[in-house]
Amino acid sequence: MATTDDFDVDPVFNDQEEVMPLPIGGGETMASGDTLDQDAPTPEGGESRSTGTIFRQMSRVFLENKLAVVGLAVIALMILFCFVGPHVYPTNQTSTQLALQNSTSNAAPSSANPLGTDEVGFDILGRLMYGGQVSLIVGFASAIVATVVGVTYGAMAGFFGGWSDSLLMRVVDVLLSIPVLFLLIALVTIYHQSELLLILVIAFVSWLIPARLIRGETLSLRLREYVQAVRVMGGSRKRIIGRHIIPNAVGTIVVFATFQIADSILLLAALGYLGLGVPAPQTDWGTMLSNGVNSAASGYWWQIYPAGLCIVLVVVAFNYIGDALRDSLEVRLQQR
């Protein structure tokens, strides 16, 4: 059974009430139910188990999941590769003239250029590091912005309830009904591409799902006794949301943010592939792939596969981590 779940493809929050659209897939209720039976460490000592922080409990279950550990290792190596790599393997990635002094354009892999060069003579291995920095930074940053905005918005909508909730959620409905790439391209056309704007624009199309999730969670949390107690004691709304509701939804938030990093990296790669990524001489993995595809007919495989592999590796790794976090969160909820 464990193997099925290792291949569980749907990055879902197992939200029975709401069926998520395609990128966030459907609920895999049966399969994960089976995992719980197997993976949950003997539920008998209920009291002693619930000691320790949320994170300690989650990390224990997390580390038992081998694929998640592999995913974490891949991400760590990729960060090392992109940010430390250029110091170990320095290449010129900004001036084509300098690049062409040392090599020719479209050179096949050799000892001088382990992964060959691209159509203007930049070393591909070095460019993977350089472009990876942009992909990773934009992915992380936009996921963080989207999560913060979505969580705040959703918590407010869920907490206030009534007509303000309806109004706030209709805005989310409207934005969610626009196919994401069309909205993204409209924004990129109006606000011309730069790294910072790409972060904000990707965040702008990504905060909607967390807003929905956290709203749902808030709706159920605000009826709990401890929230009622704070209210009776005269705690302000800000205090209830900030100190009581959001900390209790932190598991959902962390799981979402992990999947969102993967999604953001994919969105940036898609924009890059369409030629709407970061402006030259900067690059990202999607833009590299796009440039490589232009010479696909010439058989320059080294301009296509490395960038494609990097995108897939990172995205899969984040999805593994997200799956494991979600499972560990479910175990925690069960023990409560």
Added chain:
Amino acid sequence: MIGFLVRRIGQALVVILGVILITFFLAKLIPGGEARAVLGTKATPFKIAQFDRQNGLDAPIYLQFWRYIEGIFVHLNLGYSYKYNQGVRQVILERLPKTLWLVGTSVVISVAVAIPLGILQVVRRNKPIDYALTSASFFFYAMPAFLLGTLLIIYFSFDLNWFPVSPPQDAPPWAVITDPRSFVLPLVTLCAITVASFSRYMRSSMMDALAEDYVRTARAKGASHRRVLYGHALRNALIPMITLLGLSLPAIVSGALITENVFNYPGMGLLTVQSAFNSDVPVVLGTTLVITVATVIGSLLADILYAAADPRIRLGGS
């Protein structure tokens, strides 16, 4: 049913109005204003004032919005593209049918492939074929459409020369069906992720249905294995699939944008990206609006289908 229909159509109208509001404000938010976007950075203040007066851009914002809505609903006017020197409506009308045919065909194929796959996985659950299909769906789920399309072109067009690199430019929209050979690669690209996700969902939906009480009842009264599977579980498992289909439409349309660009197929997606290169904001906003309305209508149809298929909604009254 009538109450449900009215409520659901009302909801769709609110969403469409909301999208119109968004495209309107996006046009207002162009740095430097719409006039500068058309006339260029060297336009004099006089020229800009003249342009604003001609196009009613000096009117108060609520009046502009009213005219915008009136233009859309009464005259079907989506603005003017200075790059194509045509109305945005004309530019879009040429492209829209191509995207609709592409998306429609891919949805039909995806459903036709994913449902049997999901059933097969349930029938043979935890057997090698289940694991193999799970791994395959995982692989296609992780594979971005642009990468898959590119690899398909490299192997099947350049290396093997089985299929053309892109469908003929002047093909009519229905060529998706009449000329299947040139559309094999685009359709595979567009369907891969949908099939992966739908079959996954079908599998778990069917497993859920098999755990229900009515399945146990059917077994207890002696219904055959086949009858339980196809007569009871399948019919109930299909109902949530319709919802999933409606909710997946925006993502499938986004996938069509990528596919059209990978295979250079002149639909709405390619038009949007080309217009983005030209900074042709009216066309980009027009395609966004039109494709969203199409998506909303598609989801609405899926919901109506859902209501028709599920008596709990059809007969439920309120």
